[in-house]
Amino acid sequence: MTPHDPLKLFAIDRLKGPNGTYWFGTDLLGRDAFSRLIIGIRQSMIIAFAAVGIATLAGTIIGLLSAWWGGIWDGIFMRIMDVLLAFPAILLALLIIAIVGPGTMTSVAAIAIVYTPIFARVVRGPALSLKQRDFVDAARTFGSSQGFILSRHLLLNLVAPLAVQVTLALAWALLTEAGLSFLGLGTQPPTPSLGLMLAESRNLMQHAPWLMIFPALTIMLGILGFNLTGDALRDILDPRTQRREA
Amino acid sequence: MTRLLSVKDLRVGFGRDPKANEVVKGVSFDLDAGETVAIVGESGSGKSVTALSINRLVDFGGGRITGGSIALTRSDGSVLDVGPAEERVLRSVRGHDVGMIFQEPMTSLNPVHTVGAQIEEAFRLSKGLTGSQARAATLDVLQRVRIPDAQSRLGYYPHQLSGGMRQRIMIAMALAASPRLLIADEPTTALDVTVQAQIMALLAKLRAETAWR
Numbered sequence: 001m002t003p004h005d006p007l008k009l010f011a012i013d014r015l016k017g018p019n020g021t022y023w024f025g026t027d028l029l030g031r032d033a034f035s036r037l038i039i040g041i042r043q044s045m046i047i048a049f050a051a052v053g054i055a056t057l058a059g060t061i062i063g064l065l066s067a068w069w070g071g072i073w074d075g076i077f078m079r080i081m082d083v084l085l086a087f088p089a090i091l092l093a094l095l096i097i098a099i100v101g102p103g104t105m106t107s108v109a110a111i112a113i114v115y116t117p118i119f120a121r122v123v124r125g126p127a128l129s130l131k132q133r134d135f136v137d138a139a140r141t142f143g144s145s146q147g148f149i150l151s152r153h154l155l156l157n158l159v160a161p162l163a164v165q166v167t168l169a170l171a172w173a174l175l176t177e178a179g180l181s182f183l184g185l186g187t188q189p190p191t192p193s194l195g196l197m198l199a200e201s202r203n204l205m206q207h208a209p210w211l212m213i214f215p216a217l218t219i220m221l222g223i224l225g226f227n228l229t230g231d232a233l234r235d236i237l238d239p240r241t242q243r244r245e246a
Numbered sequence: 247m248t249r250l251l252s253v254k255d256l257r258v259g260f261g262r263d264p265k266a267n268e269v270v271k272g273v274s275f276d277l278d279a280g281e282t283v284a285i286v287g288e289s290g291s292g293k294s295v296t297a298l299s300i301n302r303l304v305d306f307g308g309g310r311i312t313g314g315s316i317a318l319t320r321s322d323g324s325v326l327d328v329g330p331a332e333e334r335v336l337r338s339v340r341g342h343d344v345g346m347i348f349q350e351p352m353t354s355l356n357p358v359h360t361v362g363a364q365i366e367e368a369f370r371l372s373k374g375l376t377g378s379q380a381r382a383a384t385l386d387v388l389q390r391v392r393i394p395d396a397q398s399r400l401g402y403y404p405h406q407l408s409g410g411m412r413q414r415i416m417i418a419m420a421l422a423a424s425p426r427l428l429i430a431d432e433p434t435t436a437l438d439v440t441v442q443a444q445i446m447a448l449l450a451k452l453r454a455e456t457a458w459r
Binding site: 133134135137138139140142143145152153157159 | 301303306337338339340341342344345346348349350353354355356357358359367368371372416419420422423
């Protein structure tokens with residue numbers, strides 16, 4: 001996948017600017033920045049997708065059951081979510097990593113915990129209104145079980161808001177992962193990651209600006225891409241916009 | 247004629263103290279097979295709550311039967327007292343013995359499934375039909391509720407159909423279980439006058455055809 005080994009040191013080619021051999025230049029230790037960027041994107045994406053996947057699953061289950069059961073369970077679940085939401089995302093992630101120790105799996109878990117409450121809220125609101133709709137009563141008149149109504153009638157109606165939320169959360173997760181790695185608490189060296197590359201380039205900003213520009217641009221494009229996907233998905237999945245066109 | 251349903255002195259309340267907040271206070275009526283009973287009253291008088299109590303759907307809206315009895319004759323001939331029945335038994339009652347049509351056909355169909363899929367689902371839940379059997383039964387029931395060009399309508403979503411069509415789909419779904427009793431909770435309120443007449447005529451025809459056995 002990569003033109004050079006991202007961990008290999010080319011000692012005579014240290015701090016070379018972008019050229020034909022090293023497309024995005026080399027860093028202080030003479031490692032190819034382009035190869036490191038590719039592996040860094042993979043690392044950041046794996047963490048972002050895994051964390052958002054777990055957060056989506058956990059948040060959807062919590063939100064759905066809160067809305068469905070109501071009463072005291074709704075109170076307990078949502079107050080826990082409120083406590084988690086009260087902390088700034090990066091601070092809560094830092095707290096979790098400070099307790100468990102840095103690493104890829106910890107980053108995934110920390111980011112997943114940080115974004116679970118957002119999914120729980122996104123699901124609970126519409127689920128509360130959907131559960132009052134006549135088609136849920138209609139499903140009951142055919143003898144549908146609770147699990148069937150939850151999965152087929154409620155969950156499928158939540159796909160549109162969830163899909164949009166997933167793309168937005170991927171953008172935040174990418175940024176949070178970069179932030180954690182920048183602070184030295186996410187991906188550990190020598191494995192490259194976008195945040196880590198930014199941190200390493202910080203002191204060389206004036207001598208080798210390419211080391212900072214390319215990872216920063218990649219993060220920006222990644223977030224922009226996820227956001228644009230979210231916007232497009234919302235337009236496609238919202239039946240109201242479809243009906244206007246029809 | 248067989249007695250299908252016998253409601254005696256039915257009382258239904260809501261809230262933490264249902265006895266203090268009774269909405270239905272002592273309603274009694276009987277219904278024989280093949281018969282139609284219309285419950286008439288001003289809004290808020292408890293018509294819908296009475297109807298929802300017969301298959302205990304009122305439970306899900308926070309209501310409780312506080313007194314009286316609802317004796318329902320099931321398809322196997324046994325008589326069930328609906329008031330104290332367990333949820334498991336009630337699910338089977340709802341699936342097989344009592345069908346229901348709601349006021350607002352737009353909200354009683356799930357917007358994310360095609361009408362064909364929703365009717366097939368009703369057949370699967372009530373009669374265990376799957377695949378081509380369910381599709382054939384769906385097509386048949388759509389023709390019974392006089393939906394023109396039934397085959398192509400199977401792939402339509404609820405928002406692509408008119409109010410009258412949607413209500414016919416609801417009736418088709420209720421018919422899927424071949425219920426002995428069909429509760430229609432103001433089935434024509436949301437429709438315009440000519441369509442109201444069509445739906446009422448359709449229900450009368452279907453009653454004559456099936457006698458709702």
